[in-house]
Amino acid sequence: MAGMKILIVEDEPELRKSMVSYLSSEHYLCDEAADYKTALDKIESLDYDCILLDLGLPDGNGLAILRELKNNKKTEGVIIISAKDSIDDKITGLNLGADDYLSKPFHLSELGARVAAIIRRRNFEGSNLLQLNELTIDTAAKTISVHGTPVVLTRKEYDLLVYLVSNKNRVISKNAIAEHLTKDEADVFDNFDFIYAHIKNLKRKLTQAGCNDYIKTVYGMGYKFQTG
Amino acid sequence: MKLLNRSIQSYLLYAIGIFIISVPLFYFVIKQIISLDVDRALRLQRAEIIKRIERISDRDPFAILDAFGPDIIFNRLQVYRSYDSLYTVKKIAPGGNHPVSYRILESNMLIRGLPYKIVVQNSLVNSQDLIRSIVLIVGLLLILIITGLLLINRRLSKSLWRPFNHTLTRLEEFRVDRLEPLGLMHTDIDEFASLNRAIDTLAQNNRRLFGLQKEFTENASHEMQTPLAVLQTKLELLLQTSPLSEAQANLIDELFQAVQRMSRLNKTLLLLTRLDNHQFAEKEYLPLKEVIEKIISQYDEAVKAKDLRLTLELRDEVFCYMNRTLAEILVNNLVSNAIRHNIVSGDLQVCLEKDLMEVKNSGQPIALDEQKIFTRFQKISTDPNSIGLGLSIVQKICELNGFELYYRFDEHKHCFSIGLKPTEDVRS
Numbered sequence: 001m002a003g004m005k006i007l008i009v010e011d012e013p014e015l016r017k018s019m020v021s022y023l024s025s026e027h028y029l030c031d032e033a034a035d036y037k038t039a040l041d042k043i044e045s046l047d048y049d050c051i052l053l054d055l056g057l058p059d060g061n062g063l064a065i066l067r068e069l070k071n072n073k074k075t076e077g078v079i080i081i082s083a084k085d086s087i088d089d090k091i092t093g094l095n096l097g098a099d100d101y102l103s104k105p106f107h108l109s110e111l112g113a114r115v116a117a118i119i120r121r122r123n124f125e126g127s128n129l130l131q132l133n134e135l136t137i138d139t140a141a142k143t144i145s146v147h148g149t150p151v152v153l154t155r156k157e158y159d160l161l162v163y164l165v166s167n168k169n170r171v172i173s174k175n176a177i178a179e180h181l182t183k184d185e186a187d188v189f190d191n192f193d194f195i196y197a198h199i200k201n202l203k204r205k206l207t208q209a210g211c212n213d214y215i216k217t218v219y220g221m222g223y224k225f226q227t228g
Numbered sequence: 229m230k231l232l233n234r235s236i237q238s239y240l241l242y243a244i245g246i247f248i249i250s251v252p253l254f255y256f257v258i259k260q261i262i263s264l265d266v267d268r269a270l271r272l273q274r275a276e277i278i279k280r281i282e283r284i285s286d287r288d289p290f291a292i293l294d295a296f297g298p299d300i301i302f303n304r305l306q307v308y309r310s311y312d313s314l315y316t317v318k319k320i321a322p323g324g325n326h327p328v329s330y331r332i333l334e335s336n337m338l339i340r341g342l343p344y345k346i347v348v349q350n351s352l353v354n355s356q357d358l359i360r361s362i363v364l365i366v367g368l369l370l371i372l373i374i375t376g377l378l379l380i381n382r383r384l385s386k387s388l389w390r391p392f393n394h395t396l397t398r399l400e401e402f403r404v405d406r407l408e409p410l411g412l413m414h415t416d417i418d419e420f421a422s423l424n425r426a427i428d429t430l431a432q433n434n435r436r437l438f439g440l441q442k443e444f445t446e447n448a449s450h451e452m453q454t455p456l457a458v459l460q461t462k463l464e465l466l467l468q469t470s471p472l473s474e475a476q477a478n479l480i481d482e483l484f485q486a487v488q489r490m491s492r493l494n495k496t497l498l499l500l501t502r503l504d505n506h507q508f509a510e511k512e513y514l515p516l517k518e519v520i521e522k523i524i525s526q527y528d529e530a531v532k533a534k535d536l537r538l539t540l541e542l543r544d545e546v547f548c549y550m551n552r553t554l555a556e557i558l559v560n561n562l563v564s565n566a567i568r569h570n571i572v573s574g575d576l577q578v579c580l581e582k583d584l585m586e587v588k589n590s591g592q593p594i595a596l597d598e599q600k601i602f603t604r605f606q607k608i609s610t611d612p613n614s615i616g617l618g619l620s621i622v623q624k625i626c627e628l629n630g631f632e633l634y635y636r637f638d639e640h641k642h643c644f645s646i647g648l649k650p651t652e653d654v655r656s
Contacts, residue, residue, distance in 0.1 A: 012454050018461035025468065083453035105457035105491045108464040156529070171467045175484045182529055194533045219477035222467060 036060030077118035107176035116166035146209035164225035308343030391415035595637030
């Protein structure tokens with residue numbers, strides 16, 4: 001994944017900084033644009049693997065950038081980031097060729113997972129295999145194997161593993177995991193014990209298949225997939 | 229009582245009073261006038277007779293007296309005694325069967341020095357008929373006037389008050405959150421015209437203020453999203469720093485929870501303003517069973533975590549013509565409430581019938597206060613994850629779709645039922 005170029009179009013400097021900081025630690029090359037014009041200039045002169053696009057730019061609607069990309073037959077993966085959380089924007093954006101939609105506020109780990117998914121989709125055409133030492137994840141068939149031996153995971157366990165791997169070597173809070181696994185329904189839980197149960201099962205299945213114990217608990221408040 | 233009836237009541241009382249007084253008064257006055265007239269006629273008749281008798285002086289007066297007809301009687305008197313009297317008697321007229329009133333003038337007179345008694349009489353039958361007719365006509369006229377007044381009044385109340393009634397209907401339908409104009413009727417009546425003007429101004433002001441308030445909420449929520457995003461991402465970055473002590477990790481975790489709550493609250497507020505703005509106009513024929521099953525499947529984790537007994541009684545082929553997002557939010561809020569406020573190993577039942585959807589759950593063994601549960605920010609529980617907006621959103625969605633929403637506490641279960649407005653699926 002290293003060396004992938006990402007353009008972050010976001011007018012709020014602090015948010016931009018956070019995104020750059022988080023994504024850079026995954027060895028993505030991050031470029032920034034704070035307004036419509038800068039973003040257009042950069043898109044025209046460079047090729048990116050993924051563009052994170054804030055729709056509410058001060059000098060023009062982010063949707064205009066999408067239209068520009070489409071007109072120029074650019075094939076960058078685009079994730080729309082919007083403060084509006086409006087369905088109209090989402091539908092318009094996806095119709096204009098955006099690949100994904102994330103509404104503010106979001107978890108950086110969620111952003112990381114979405115970016116990873118887009119880059120995977122763009123760069124592993126034909127082969128959807130994600131190799132991490134002895135662990136292989138087939139993102140097309142949604143199956144995994146350890147040392148070539150298939151390991152059967154539940155849907156939730158698989159989602160959890162991909163989420164952790166997409167944000168490897170970074171701490172992911174239980175909150176972010178809960179929201180990722182249950183979407184908007186995370187608020188009905190009194191606690192996040194169910195995450196603990198899934199993690200425990202996942203760890204057990206992986207180690208039983210002879211996989212290293214990559215999943216680390218961080219003070220009971222989060223988890224980390226540690227490869228290094 | 230209607231305003232117009234109140235005023236007509238006074239008129240009516242006055243008219244009846246006049247009627248009661250005027251008819252007898254009329255009767256007596258006319259009777260008096262006629263009687264005076266008859267008396268004068270009798271006297272004139274007598275004077276005429278005497279004059280004629282004196283003119284034909286050479287002949288016996290009695291020879292011609294018969295020519296005066298039956299109503300005049302002459303009698304020769306022995307001695308003259310001054311006498312003059314007018315009176316009324318009842319007697320049977322010649323050729324009649326019933327006694328009839330007669331006015332009689334009886335007087336003693338000296339004609340050419342000889343004393344005579346002269347009686348002149350006049351039947352009152354004609355005058356009495358006249359009086360009766362007059363009184364009858366007057367009475368009829370009065371009745372005609374009164375009924376006419378009432379009828380005119382009723383017609384007036386329809387036409388005159390039409391602008392007012394129209395204004396009233398429009399006011400009853402007035403919704404501060406809708407944009408359609410009030411459309412008050414044009415009227416020539418000054419009072420109504422100024423009333424309409426005042427109401428129009430009032431409505432416009434109300435709508436403007438409501439719009440401003442809505443706009444403020446929406447803007448505030450939007451503006452809040454970005455700082456919240458900054459806060460949340462910075463916390464995540466803080467989480468990546470090392471060394472990180474357990475105490476610091478716990479602090480970050482607690483901050484996370486607070487940010488989450490705030491952003492949820494914010495999103496819900498945004499949703500409410502969008503509902504108020506009618507931004508979910510797109511409708512489709514929704515199979516409700518599918519919607520419920522989809523939402524329930526999203527909660528399987530939570531249902532398992534609380535070890536809830538889940539019972540679904542969902543009827544097929546129940547369609548509602550509504551917005552999909554709103555239908556999902558509606559079901560979602562009811563189900564998530566039923567899970568959140570449930571007890572461990574409790575019950576969760578969802579029923580769908582032709583025109584009814586019910587979500588039942590076990591929980592606190594006391595009924596909730598119906599007055600309060602649908603109020604915004606009225607928290608029923610101490611659960612920090614509950615922000616007290618879920619049910620008011622449910623209520624709002626029901627209101628937008630014309631559904632009825634009820635709450636009851638039945639057999640130790642909290643039950644929210646929605647009276648649906650099902651439609652036939654047009655596709656099938």
